[in-house]
Amino acid sequence: MRSVYAAYIVSTVIRFIGFYMYGYLILIAEAFHSVTDILILGILKLSAKISQKPADQSHPLGHGLASNVGALIAGVAFISILSFELLKESVQRILLNEFPEQSYYAGYIMALSLLPVLAVLYHTRGKAGRPDIVALRYELRNDMLTGISGLVAIFMTEYITHLDSIVTFFIALIIAYNGLRLIRDNARFLLGFSPDDQFYEKISRVIGQFSEVNDVHDIIATYMSPEKIHVDLHITVDGDMKVKDADKLTEIIVEKLQKELPEIEFATIHVCSVGKDRLRATYDKIVGK
Numbered sequence: 001m002r003s004v005y006a007a008y009i010v011s012t013v014i015r016f017i018g019f020y021m022y023g024y025l026i027l028i029a030e031a032f033h034s035v036t037d038i039l040i041l042g043i044l045k046l047s048a049k050i051s052q053k054p055a056d057q058s059h060p061l062g063h064g065l066a067s068n069v070g071a072l073i074a075g076v077a078f079i080s081i082l083s084f085e086l087l088k089e090s091v092q093r094i095l096l097n098e099f100p101e102q103s104y105y106a107g108y109i110m111a112l113s114l115l116p117v118l119a120v121l122y123h124t125r126g127k128a129g130r131p132d133i134v135a136l137r138y139e140l141r142n143d144m145l146t147g148i149s150g151l152v153a154i155f156m157t158e159y160i161t162h163l164d165s166i167v168t169f170f171i172a173l174i175i176a177y178n179g180l181r182l183i184r185d186n187a188r189f190l191l192g193f194s195p196d197d198q199f200y201e202k203i204s205r206v207i208g209q210f211s212e213v214n215d216v217h218d219i220i221a222t223y224m225s226p227e228k229i230h231v232d233l234h235i236t237v238d239g240d241m242k243v244k245d246a247d248k249l250t251e252i253i254v255e256k257l258q259k260e261l262p263e264i265e266f267a268t269i270h271v272c273s274v275g276k277d278r279l280r281a282t283y284d285k286i287v288g289k
Contacts, residue, residue, distance in 0.1 A: 090172065233269055
């Protein structure tokens with residue numbers, strides 16, 4: 001990942017220099033676009049390290065949602081600061097009829113800033129099977145696409161004077177979209193996001209293999225992190241079963257669940273006797289079934 005950071009930093013510095021030398025708004029827009037990628041990588045790496053901290057007294061289920069908090073902060077920052085400022089500046093330049101003087105050197109600087117990004121794309125071509133690399137290459141291709149669009153816009157401003165501001169406007173929209181996507185994908189976990197119905201069906205199917213269990217109900221599953229789930233459920237057994245036997249049964253069930261569904265990090269099983277009234281709303285009632 002160090003090579004990725006280095007490539008983004010070099011590319012960003014080149015674009016900042018180009019903006020201050022020639023005044024093309026698209027150069028600062030692309031620089032901010034690179035900054036967002038650097039921040040995302042940095043925040044996610046830091047929050048991922050925090051999420052690996054073991055559970056403690058204040059966080060009994062661990063710190064798995066730290067990465068979601070970090071991504072949410074990044075998403076809000078991109079929309080409220082970077083995207084908004086670029087949108088405002090591009091519209092203001094169009095309304096005031098402001099545009100930079102034609103300079104092919106600005107285009108050469110944009111082309112130069114694309115070389116580090118292209119180098120990382122080439123370097124990671126053989127590792128595309130890893131999920132993190134797939135996501136990284138997706139962002140790198142987006143950077144190349146917007147960068148090439150900016151390069152064309154710089155050379156075409158001789159014929160379309162406000163093309164610099166127009167392309168910057170759309171780059172700002174891309175940054176805003178990425179921010180909204182980060183917010184959407186991470187806010188749901190922080191709000192207690194639950195797996196789909198198939199996950200619940202698998203739990204019922206696994207527990208149904210135990211002859212001692214009459215039925216399973218009140219299953220509530222929530223994500224502790226994007227890869228880990230906490231499950232709370234009730235099982236009904238014969239009222240004459242000894243506490244010692246019921247306790248052993250729950251241990252065996254938890255082991256079986258974690259083997260069949262490795263994403264289950266914690267499982268809490270409440271034992272109820274046959275015929276006993278349920279004490280709280282079931283999952284089916286919660287989802288309106």
